[in-house]
Amino acid sequence: xTKIEKTEAEWRQELTPEQFRVLREKGTExxxxxxxxxxxxxxxxxxxxCGAELFAADAKYDSGCGWPAxxxxxEGTAVDEEVDTSHxxxxxxxxxxxxGGHLGHVFPDGPAPTGLRYCINSAALQxxxx
Ligand SMILES: [Zn+2]
Numbered sequence: 001x002t003k004i005e006k007t008e009a010e011w012r013q014e015l016t017p018e019q020f021r022v023l024r025e026k027g028t029e030x031x032x033x034x035x036x037x038x039x040x041x042x043x044x045x046x047x048x049x050c051g052a053e054l055f056a057a058d059a060k061y062d063s064g065c066g067w068p069a070x071x072x073x074x075e076g077t078a079v080d081e082e083v084d085t086s087h088x089x090x091x092x093x094x095x096x097x098x099x100g101g102h103l104g105h106v107f108p109d110g111p112a113p114t115g116l117r118y119c120i121n122s123a124a125l126q127x128x129x130x
Contacts, residue, residue: 004050004099015049022123023049023101026086026093031066034122038062043129044074045120050099054078054125055118063110063117068125070118071110079118081106094118 006014011024021027036045040062045055055070055078063069073079077097084093084105094103103124110117 006099011049016123018123019048022121023047023096023099023103026102027121028104029067029121029123034067036068036122036125036127037066039068039127041127041129043127045070045125045127047096047099047101047103048124048126049096049101051126052078052096052098054096054103055120057127059118061111063119065117065119067104067119068122069110070120071114071116073118079103094120096124 012020022029040060041057043057044053046052047054053074056074059070059072061069061071080095080097082093084091091105094106096103101124104120107117107119108115
């Protein structure tokens with residue numbers, strides 16, 4: 001997959017301030033405020049930065065954590081994972097494999113069969129019905 005490279009100025013122009021803060025500055029939206037926290041409609045969740053398909057609505061579940069939660073990415077190659085040691089914690093950061101945008105973190109307390117909880121900012125996602 002080709003990496004999408006854009007300058008900070010280009011991203012700033014294309015994204016809303018909240019999308020820019022999350023995707024490009026690794027920000028986190030306030031819990032229980034995101035557009036998709038309680039959306040459970042069929043379809044696909046795409047990257048708000050580049051449109052890449054990231055998560056299927058089938059994988060979304062109500063974790064009660066305050067952010068959209070998914071048990072698995074759409075494809076194994078859709079997201080990249082990196083160790084994140086910021087804020088005095090060791091977490092696994094989830095990034096869009098296509099544009100490198102910050103999506104959220106993945107935790108090992110999700111439902112079977114993956115046991116994973118992809119905790120993703122609504123601002124990093126765009127829901128596509130279908
Ligand atoms: Zn992307």
